[in-house]
Amino acid sequence: AQSVxxxxxxxxxxxxxxxxxxxxxxxxxxxxxxxxxxxxxxGLQLLLKYFSGDTLVQGIKGFEAEFxxxxxSFNLRKPSVHWSDxxxxxxxxxxxxxxxxxxxxxxxxxIIQP
Amino acid sequence: xxxxxxxxxxxxKRTGExxxxxxxxxxxxENMFWYRQDPGLGLxxxxxxxxxxMKEKGDIPEGYSVSREKKERFSLILESASTNQTxxxxxASRPGQAGYGYTFGSGTRLTVV
Numbered sequence: 717a718q719s720v721x722x723x724x725x726x727x728x729x730x731x732x733x734x735x736x737x738x739x740x741x742x743x744x745x746x747x748x749x750x751x752x753x754x755x756x757x758x759g760l761q762l763l764l765k766y767f768s769g770d771t772l773v774q775g776i777k778g779f780e781a782e783f784x785x786x787x788x789s790f791n792l793r794k795p796s797v798h799w800s801d802x803x804x805x806x807x808x809x810x811x812x813x814x815x816x817x818x819x820x821x822x823x824x825x826x827i828i829q830p
Numbered sequence: 831x832x833x834x835x836x837x838x839x840x841x842x843k844r845t846g847e848x849x850x851x852x853x854x855x856x857x858x859x860e861n862m863f864w865y866r867q868d869p870g871l872g873l874x875x876x877x878x879x880x881x882x883x884m885k886e887k888g889d890i891p892e893g894y895s896v897s898r899e900k901k902e903r904f905s906l907i908l909e910s911a912s913t914n915q916t917x918x919x920x921x922a923s924r925p926g927q928a929g930y931g932y933t934f935g936s937g938t939r940l941t942v943v
Contacts (some may be wrong), residue, residue, distance in 0.1 A: 750931060759834075759920055759934040760873075806873070818932060820871035 718743040718809050722821035728750065728795050730829045737792040737824050739807030748810040749790040750818065751781055755803045763805075777801070802828045833857075834935035836921050842941045848906040850940050851917075853921030859933075860926045863902035864896065867918040867937070879904055912943045 719742040729735050741747060748767040752760040764775025771783040781792045791809060804825050808818040837852040854938055855862065863878040863887075875888030875894040885896050893915060897905045904923075921935040 752934075753909075756938075757937075759836075759936040760922075761934070762931045767933050818875075820873040822870065 718819050720748060720807050720819055720821035722805075722807055722810050722824050724790050724824045724827045725822070726827065728827040728829055731799055732796050735797045736737075736825070737807075737826070738786050738804050739790045739792065739805075739821060741790065742788065743809060743824045746785065749781075750808040750810070751775065751779070751790070751792050752799045752806045752808060753777075754806065754823075760806065763792070771795070797826075797828055798830045799830070803825055817825060832851065834921055834923055834933050835891050836919075836935040836938050837845050838938050840939050840941075841898065843908075844901075845912060845942055847908075847911045847942075849940065851906040851908075851919055851921075851940070852882060853904045853906070853923075853935055854902050855904075855923040856902065857923060857925070857933065858901065859923035860901075861924050863899065863922040863924075863932070864904070864906045865895075865920045865922065866890070867920055874889075876906065879933070884938045908940075911940075916940060916942045 723738050750765045751763040751825045753763050754760050762822050763779050765782045766773045771774050774780050779794050783790050804823045806820040806823045834855045843849050861880050864876040865873045867873045868896050874890050876889050876894050879885045881900040895907045918939045922932045924932045
């Protein structure tokens with residue numbers, strides 16, 4: 717079965733600094749990969765997704781992610797964070813085996829320092 | 831703007847009550863899902879449905895059931911609510927092709943007292 721690991725439970729970044737959130741997955745083939753963001757008390761919003769093609773994908777709100785097959789990673793990046801980026805970020809994988817749902821990592825809580 | 835709508839943002843129910851959580855999507859998606867979200871555990875799949883009247887168990891179906899009588903509506907039912915079912919419940923839908931991604935509702939925070 718596939719699994720997703722987000723090794724950082726909390727990350728604190730100063731406003732204007734760059735950001736990288738880590739995600740590693742366990743799956744034999746190339747899965748579909750997603751990053752979602754959740755603001756407090758809200759549902760999940762899709763930031764970006766990868767399932768084929770260019771390994772560097774661009775998303776909304778200035779985020780990007782790079783798929784690295786050799787490292788089984790799909791890290792999320794942003795060159796300059798804003799206070800409004802403070803939220804919970806989830807990496808997720810879909811293995812393509814049927815109609816079942818995504819497998820999520822446990823999330824990374826991003827704190828922005830002024 | 832396409833959306834998934836969960837009928838209640840907050841619910842407080844008593845132990846033993848039968849609880850219905852409703853979810854409606856307006857995107858004509860074939861697949862719908864119910865997750866629960868708990869601190870430190872992330873999101874866990876309860877049930878999903880890939881067609882009207884069809885349902886499949888997810889990772890944690892115990893204590894829950896679902897109903898999908900119409901394509902746009904997917905209901906989660908707690909037959910006899912217990913305090914360990916206090917959680918955030920998230921509904922999602924997606925088309926037949928998983929690469930299009932999943933659209934989530936805003937969630938229902940259920941407290942069982």
